[in-house]
Amino acid sequence: MKTVIALDIGTTHIKSILFDGGGKILRQKKCATPLTKEKCGSVYRREEIWRIVKEQTDSLCAACDSCPSGISITGMAEAGLVINRKTGEALTDILPWFDQRTLALAQEMTEEEAGKVFETTGLRNSFKYGIYKFLWLLKKQKLDTETALWLSVCDYVAYRLTGGRLYTDPTFAARTYVYDVLQGRWDKERIEAYGLRTENFPEVVPSGRSFGHYRGIPVALAGHDHLCAAFGLLYHDQKGICDSAGTSETYVGILPEEEVKKIFGFPRDSGLLYGPFVDGGYFYMANVPSSGHSIEWYRKSLQLQELSYEEMNRKLLLLERGPGGLLYFPYLTGQGAPWYRADMKGALIGITERHDGIRILKGIIEGLQYQAKWLMTILAQYHGVEKEAVTCAGGAVHNRAMMHMKADILNLRVTVPEVTEATLYGAAALFLFRNEGEATAEDFLAGLLSSRQEYQPDEACAQAYEKVFCEGYLPVAQVLGNIKGI
Numbered sequence: 001m002k003t004v005i006a007l008d009i010g011t012t013h014i015k016s017i018l019f020d021g022g023g024k025i026l027r028q029k030k031c032a033t034p035l036t037k038e039k040c041g042s043v044y045r046r047e048e049i050w051r052i053v054k055e056q057t058d059s060l061c062a063a064c065d066s067c068p069s070g071i072s073i074t075g076m077a078e079a080g081l082v083i084n085r086k087t088g089e090a091l092t093d094i095l096p097w098f099d100q101r102t103l104a105l106a107q108e109m110t111e112e113e114a115g116k117v118f119e120t121t122g123l124r125n126s127f128k129y130g131i132y133k134f135l136w137l138l139k140k141q142k143l144d145t146e147t148a149l150w151l152s153v154c155d156y157v158a159y160r161l162t163g164g165r166l167y168t169d170p171t172f173a174a175r176t177y178v179y180d181v182l183q184g185r186w187d188k189e190r191i192e193a194y195g196l197r198t199e200n201f202p203e204v205v206p207s208g209r210s211f212g213h214y215r216g217i218p219v220a221l222a223g224h225d226h227l228c229a230a231f232g233l234l235y236h237d238q239k240g241i242c243d244s245a246g247t248s249e250t251y252v253g254i255l256p257e258e259e260v261k262k263i264f265g266f267p268r269d270s271g272l273l274y275g276p277f278v279d280g281g282y283f284y285m286a287n288v289p290s291s292g293h294s295i296e297w298y299r300k301s302l303q304l305q306e307l308s309y310e311e312m313n314r315k316l317l318l319l320e321r322g323p324g325g326l327l328y329f330p331y332l333t334g335q336g337a338p339w340y341r342a343d344m345k346g347a348l349i350g351i352t353e354r355h356d357g358i359r360i361l362k363g364i365i366e367g368l369q370y371q372a373k374w375l376m377t378i379l380a381q382y383h384g385v386e387k388e389a390v391t392c393a394g395g396a397v398h399n400r401a402m403m404h405m406k407a408d409i410l411n412l413r414v415t416v417p418e419v420t421e422a423t424l425y426g427a428a429a430l431f432l433f434r435n436e437g438e439a440t441a442e443d444f445l446a447g448l449l450s451s452r453q454e455y456q457p458d459e460a461c462a463q464a465y466e467k468v469f470c471e472g473y474l475p476v477a478q479v480l481g482n483i484k485g486i
Helices: 046-062 103-107 111-121 130-140 153-161 170-174 188-193 225-233 257-262 291-301 309-317 357-383 400-410 422-436 438-450 459-482
Strands: 003-009 013-020 025-032 071-075 080-084 148-152 210-214 217-224 242-245 249-255 273-276 282-288 327-329 347-349 389-393 413-417 452-455
Touching (some): 003 153, 003 422, 046 153, 080 153, 103 130, 148 153, 153 210, 153 217, 170 273, 210 422, 225 242, 225 422, 249 257, 249 357, 282 357, 291 357, 309 357, 309 400, 327 459, 347 357, 389 400, 400 459, 422 438
Parallel strands (some): 003 071, 071 217, 242 389, 389 413
Antiparallel strands (some): 210 217, 242 249, 273 282, 413 452
16 A cells, blocks of 8 residues: 655644655644753754664554555744754754744845845745854854755755755755745855855755655655645645745745746845745745744743633634624744735734633734735735635634634634645645655645635624724824834
């Protein structure tokens, strides 16, 4: 029986699934991604990550009657570490994508420089990108630039699985901020301006293409987790929108290559991100960085005792449908699209004595959807995206109350695949697509694409939310954008 393993190295969890050729889950593993707090910030211990990955992979391999067709790796994009490219020795631990110790480095770039860089990267300047983490580690640990090599966390996992093969894929390379996505190569001039060389970065191979083996099993990098989810969910809907809702949340669509050529690149003033899609084309992306993070902040930091997901979801469903009277601005780690302001602070406005804890949580969820509605208006303006539905995947889909609010506030039908773990499905499907052909990928994705749960917007609620969005959320967001120094 044909099988394939997909690994997801996520911000919150490390997950792995053994699929059969028809997309059925045969066995799965899940473990919290261990995060260690240090004086300068937080790190993932590389050996802890590798131990979890190896244990999960070996367990799934042991469950197979025959050798799996492949191991496909996806996960968070900007997190990474430095190794010695000549000896293979890991020199640092893994800096998380959200760690802000690199903020000062990013702020050295002028707005004019950032505009020029956008033309080749499709990205807005941010402390999150790999180049800043690389530079910070080089300086902090006084590493030799002659032998230093930057790897994303997923690159590193592939490196360990394959016994030393040093590769990345275009989607991870793009998030270093020194990769020319239109030319499909490392930006030699910009890299040298940082005192580095292209040899300080791994070779780039197509997303999903195998380049090494683990215990005789082909290994591939499927790419950025949000894009893997989009690959699977938009496989038969190239004009659709995939909402990948995890710790951060992204709205991803496929950008036709002819559109990119027509405008000689990407529209700089849209407030969106762009880059290489896992199938070789391009994507547009609108992001809410502190989406799931906002829920975790509420569950763990605003409670005397951590609130379980089950209790949280049960209580939310008991509340009345429609606006709850609060405005939450989800900028716990700064704002992503459309302004990309690391200095932006979140806010919760409109509290009265009738707002108990669960109503405040509802307000937080509404704020996430208001931010998403803002981004959807930008998609319509710049790329003519006028949809009746959005396909949602990720941990948030288990929160039915949130899905109802999403449908009402976006005033769109929200469709949710009946199968879970769309990111891992997409990673496995991409491996099969790239290495065994389109027909094999079609067979695998049939279950993912056939049955879906739907949430329909309530007309009265949608109108009420539209009023709050136009008269409350957008005007206050503009005010928040002008506040500095806090």
